[in-house]
Amino acid sequence: MKTDLYSHPDYYNLDDLYTEEQLLVRDAARAWVKKEVSPIIDEHYENATFPMHLLRGLGEIGAFGPYIPEEYGGPGLDQISYGLIMQELERCDSGLRSTASVQSSLVMYPIWKYGNEEQRLKYLPKLATGEMMGCFGLTEPDHGSNPGGMTTNFKDAGDHVILNGAKMWISNAPFADIAVVWAKDETGRIHGLIVERGMEGFSTPEMHGKLSLRASATGELIFVDVKVPKANILPNKTGLGAPLGCLDSARFGIAWGALGAAMDCYDQALRYCKERTQFGVPIGSFQLQQKKLAEMITEITKAQLLTFRLGQLRNEGRATSAQISMAKRNNCEVAMNIAREARQIHGGMGITSEYSMMRHMANLESVVTYEGTHDIHLLITGMDVTGIPAFARDMPDLSKM
Amino acid sequence: MNILVCISKSPDTTSKIAFTDGNTKFDENGVQYIVNPYDEWYALVRALELKETIGGNVTIITVGNTADESIIRKALAIGADNAVRIDAEPTDAFFVATQIAEYAKKNNFDLVLTGKETINYNGSQVAGMVAEFLDVPFASQASKLDVNGTTLTLEQEIVGGLQIVEVSTPAVVSCAKGMAEQRIPNMRGIMAARTKPLEVIAPSEVEVYTSFESYSLPDAKKACRMIDPSNMAELVDLLHNEAKVI
Ligand SMILES: Cc1cc2nc3c(=O)[nH]c(=O)nc-3n(C[C@H](O)[C@H](O)[C@H](O)COP(=O)(O)OP(=O)(O)OC[C@H]3O[C@@H](n4cnc5c(N)ncnc54)[C@H](O)[C@@H]3O)c2cc1C
Numbered sequence: 001m002k003t004d005l006y007s008h009p010d011y012y013n014l015d016d017l018y019t020e021e022q023l024l025v026r027d028a029a030r031a032w033v034k035k036e037v038s039p040i041i042d043e044h045y046e047n048a049t050f051p052m053h054l055l056r057g058l059g060e061i062g063a064f065g066p067y068i069p070e071e072y073g074g075p076g077l078d079q080i081s082y083g084l085i086m087q088e089l090e091r092c093d094s095g096l097r098s099t100a101s102v103q104s105s106l107v108m109y110p111i112w113k114y115g116n117e118e119q120r121l122k123y124l125p126k127l128a129t130g131e132m133m134g135c136f137g138l139t140e141p142d143h144g145s146n147p148g149g150m151t152t153n154f155k156d157a158g159d160h161v162i163l164n165g166a167k168m169w170i171s172n173a174p175f176a177d178i179a180v181v182w183a184k185d186e187t188g189r190i191h192g193l194i195v196e197r198g199m200e201g202f203s204t205p206e207m208h209g210k211l212s213l214r215a216s217a218t219g220e221l222i223f224v225d226v227k228v229p230k231a232n233i234l235p236n237k238t239g240l241g242a243p244l245g246c247l248d249s250a251r252f253g254i255a256w257g258a259l260g261a262a263m264d265c266y267d268q269a270l271r272y273c274k275e276r277t278q279f280g281v282p283i284g285s286f287q288l289q290q291k292k293l294a295e296m297i298t299e300i301t302k303a304q305l306l307t308f309r310l311g312q313l314r315n316e317g318r319a320t321s322a323q324i325s326m327a328k329r330n331n332c333e334v335a336m337n338i339a340r341e342a343r344q345i346h347g348g349m350g351i352t353s354e355y356s357m358m359r360h361m362a363n364l365e366s367v368v369t370y371e372g373t374h375d376i377h378l379l380i381t382g383m384d385v386t387g388i389p390a391f392a393r394d395m396p397d398l399s400k401m
Numbered sequence: 402m403n404i405l406v407c408i409s410k411s412p413d414t415t416s417k418i419a420f421t422d423g424n425t426k427f428d429e430n431g432v433q434y435i436v437n438p439y440d441e442w443y444a445l446v447r448a449l450e451l452k453e454t455i456g457g458n459v460t461i462i463t464v465g466n467t468a469d470e471s472i473i474r475k476a477l478a479i480g481a482d483n484a485v486r487i488d489a490e491p492t493d494a495f496f497v498a499t500q501i502a503e504y505a506k507k508n509n510f511d512l513v514l515t516g517k518e519t520i521n522y523n524g525s526q527v528a529g530m531v532a533e534f535l536d537v538p539f540a541s542q543a544s545k546l547d548v549n550g551t552t553l554t555l556e557q558e559i560v561g562g563l564q565i566v567e568v569s570t571p572a573v574v575s576c577a578k579g580m581a582e583q584r585i586p587n588m589r590g591i592m593a594a595r596t597k598p599l600e601v602i603a604p605s606e607v608e609v610y611t612s613f614e615s616y617s618l619p620d621a622k623k624a625c626r627m628i629d630p631s632n633m634a635e636l637v638d639l640l641h642n643e644a645k646v647i
Contacts, residue, residue: 007415013431020471024478024591027435031585062588075588 004038011301025081029088042353050217059130063100065108073125080311083256090257091264094363095216097257105250107134114234135176137167137221152183163226173219174206192234201226213366255327261360262335265342299334322384329377332368402457404448405510410434411521436472439516446581449480464491477594478586489604493611498530511570517577532573544579
C-alpha cells in the first residue's frame, strides 16, 4: 500500500501564528486522515461510494460542528480550528470535506443560530458525534444561482405544515437522517424546516453519474404533502438571509478546504520533481518545472495569508459575506490551477489514482460550483466594491432590436 | 500504578535541518516540533493502557521552555492526567536526567517510562541515568511490558530472538517499537487537555558537562550505479577501492 507522505508547505512560517490548540487539532485531523482515509479513498472514489464507516471517526476528530459550544455537544473550537480541520479533510478529498461542511455549517449552524433551545438540545449533540447525519436543501432543479426564486413551499395546517416541492444536488441526502430545508410560506417568506427521514411523502433518491466528488453521496429531496410539525420550523431567522448566513459559514470552510487540496497537489509535485529523472537529471532542475513550482507556492502562500486573516476576522465576528466570498472564489481557482499544473508535472503518472491530483481536479469542479459559482462570487465582489448589484436584469425586448 | 512518562520534543521528520552560529547551533527557524515518537507512541500509550487496566495516574514530564508546552498539551490530549515542565533548556542528557530524577524522587512513582531514544540526537542516555540517580532497576528498549503486582515482565529484542526479563518496581524502562499502537488524540481528549494541570518547576543547579563543538550534515546521497550481474569482479573492485567498504 502506498504511504501518505503529505506535509504542508509553510513558506511564510504561518505555523508560528497558530495557537497550540489549533495545531493540535490540525495535526490530529491529519494523523486520522492518513491512517483512516488515505488508504481507502481511491476505492470509494472509483466505485462512487461514500465511506459510511468514517462518520464516527469524523465526529471524534471534531469535524462535525467544531465551533458548536460544549453545552450542545460540540467542542467549542474557534473558526481557525474549523478551517484547519476542513483543510486537512479536503487535502485528502473534497467529498469528505463536503460531508463535514454540510453537517457543520449547513445543518448544525442553522439549528444552533436559528433554532430554539429544544431543537438545539434535540439535534446538536447527536449531529456532533455523527450518530445523526443531516443535509441542507436549498438548490432546486430550476433555482441554483438564484435560490430566492425557489418554489418549494408549505401551507399552515394547525399544529403542522404541509410541505411540497423538490430540491436537487443535495450532498449527504441519500443517507441523512434529517434535512434542513428552505421553503416559502404562504406569504412567500423563506423559512428553514427540519424534515426527518421517515416522514410520510419525503424521499431522497440518489443522483448517479457524477464525474466529480464521487466519494460523496448526492441526492434529491422530494416532498409530496409532507406533514412537518410546527415544532420543526426554525423560529429565529427567516428570509433569504437565513440560508445565506449558513453559506457564509460553509464558504469559509471551503476556502480553507480548497487550499488544502492545492497544498496536497503542490506537496506531491515538489516531491516528484526531485525524484523523477529525465535526460539524466531530476525534472525539478528544469526551469519550466521550477516556474510551475514557484508560481504554485506563491499562490498557496497568498491564499494561506488571505485565509488566516479571514479566520481572525471571523473569530472577531467581523468577516463580511463579501470577504468570505472572495476567499472562497480565490482559493477554488488557485486550487484548480495548481491541480492541473501538478498533474502535468507528473506526466502520465499524473492521470492515475497512484496520485491524487486528477481526483482533486475533478472534485474541484464541484467545489468551484457549489456554494456560489465562480461567476456569482465575482458578482458579489463587484457589487461590494461598486455598490451596484448585477445579478439580475430585465430581459431586453428582442422584437424591438 | 503511579507512572511518570518522560517526553521530549524532536523536529518533525519533514523539517529542513540546518545550523547557525558557525555550525554550533541547530537552526530552529521554521522547524515544527513533535512529541518524540518513541515517547508518544510507545511509552505514553503503554502507560495509559496500564492505567486503564489496573488504575493509577499518568504524569508526563519534560525539561524545556514555554514553547515546548505544545508537546505537553498533545500528551495530555492523548490521555495523560497531569504534566510537569522543568523550566530549562535541555542542554544535555546528564542535565535532563538529573532534573527528572529530582522530581521523581519527591513524588514516588512505581514506574518511569521513556522512549528508547529521541529521533533527533538518538542519545539513549536519559533513562539509564534516571535509574542510576534513583537507584532502581533499568530495562532498556523493551518491546513489551506487563505488570503483575510489583513485578514487571519485559520483552527485549536481542540478536536473533527475544529476551524476557523480570524486574520489580520501582523501575525505569525505555520503550521500543511494539510496546503499543499510536493513539490519535480525539476531540474529547483535546477539550479535556485544556483544563488538565500543568506544573512548571524551576530547575535545580546542575553542572553542564557537554558542549557542542560543531554540527555537520551527512554527505549528500550519491547517484546509484548499476553493475551488470555478470560482472562481479567490477563490483568487488568498486566496493574495495572506491567505496572502501570491503
Ligand atoms: C456535487 C454538488 C453538491 C451540491 N450540494 C448541494 C447541497 O448540499 N445543497 C444545496 O442546496 N445545493 C447543493 N449543490 C448545488 C449548487 O449549489 C448549485 O449547483 C450551484 O448553486 C449552481 O446552481 P446551478 O447548478 O443550478 O447552476 P446555474 O445557476 O444554472 O448556473 C449555470 C451557469 O450560469 C452562471 N450564472 C448564473 N447566474 C448568473 C448571473 N447572474 N450572472 C452571470 N452568470 C450567471 C453560473 O455561474 C454558471 O456558470 C451541489 C452541487 C453539486 C455539483
